[in-house]
Amino acid sequence: MTDFVNRSEELERLHGRFDSENADLAVVYGRRRLGKTRLVKKALEGRENTVFYQARQKTRELQLEQFVEAAADTFPGIEDIRPDWERLFGYLADQNAIVVLDEFPYLIEQDESLPSVLQALFDHEFDESETTFVLVGSSISVMEEATLLRDSPLYGRTSLTLDICELSFDAATVFLPDDATADEAVRAWSGFGGVPYYLEELDADRSVRTSSKRC
Numbered sequence: 001m002t003d004f005v006n007r008s009e010e011l012e013r014l015h016g017r018f019d020s021e022n023a024d025l026a027v028v029y030g031r032r033r034l035g036k037t038r039l040v041k042k043a044l045e046g047r048e049n050t051v052f053y054q055a056r057q058k059t060r061e062l063q064l065e066q067f068v069e070a071a072a073d074t075f076p077g078i079e080d081i082r083p084d085w086e087r088l089f090g091y092l093a094d095q096n097a098i099v100v101l102d103e104f105p106y107l108i109e110q111d112e113s114l115p116s117v118l119q120a121l122f123d124h125e126f127d128e129s130e131t132t133f134v135l136v137g138s139s140i141s142v143m144e145e146a147t148l149l150r151d152s153p154l155y156g157r158t159s160l161t162l163d164i165c166e167l168s169f170d171a172a173t174v175f176l177p178d179d180a181t182a183d184e185a186v187r188a189w190s191g192f193g194g195v196p197y198y199l200e201e202l203d204a205d206r207s208v209r210t211s212s213k214r215c
Contacts, residue, residue: 007039010162014043014134017160018098023126025118025157026134029143030164036136039164040100050074050098055106063110064088071099086117093121093131104135105142115146115153122157 017024028036037054044050051071055063064083071078071092081091092099101107107114118133137143147154148161 007035007042010039010164011043013160013162014040017132017134018043018047020132020159021130022159023093023122023129024132024159025122025154026132026160026162027143027147027158028134028136028162028164029140030138030162031140032138034164034166036138036164037102039162040102040134040136044098044100047098048074049096050100051092052100052102054102055104057106057109060110063107071097085111085114086121089118089121089133090125093126093129096130098132098134100134100136102136104137104146105139108142108146119153119157122154 014026017026028040030036041052044052051074053067053070056066058066061083064085067088068078068081068083071088075092075095075097078088078091081087089099135143135147144152146152147158149155
């Protein structure tokens with residue numbers, strides 16, 4: 001796997017929210033395969049007060065159960081909290097936790113009130129907290145509807161919004177073999193664009209000369 005490439009500005013902006021003395025809400029969205037999850041995990045490196053939960057298309061009860069399991073690795077006291085989102089989030093905010101909800105649209109599918117729950121917490125409960133919530137999603141329409149549009153519950157509450165796009169051409173060439181020519185770089189860009197998931201196939205052991213996969 002290629003080392004983490006580019007995204008330095010995005011990392012810096014996430015670190016700024018994590019280091020803030022205020023409660024912060026960050027939204028990270030963009031289409032699949034662009035490295036949103038990897039970006040956020042990279043930003044979390046070296047930090048101890050973190051909860052990373054990647055949601056699945058399961059029932060609300062199972063999502064709550066699995067969220068508690070994930071959070072208990074860092075904050076075991078959460079197992080004593082009644083399993084509803086408002087109480088769990090409130091407890092973590094009291095710990096000044098960094099909470100990442102990856103695939104946030106899957107949570108909304110099972111509980112449409114979740115954006116409103118977060119809205120109320122940020123408006124009334126998090127004044128004394130240094131917590132950061134990071135909402136990550138690939139369904140652009142759902143993420144916008146829940147967090148960014150004027151009539152969304154979380155409109156105006158976000159302190160950071162990252163619309164993750166494809167890597168630039170220069171950044172994408174980092175994935176190519178060291179001996180790749182300019183023509184081969186252009187050919188790879190034509191087939192893979194700046195999508196990290198596909199570009200990772202172009203490492204030192206798999207030459208762009210023989211790769212035929214297209215995104």
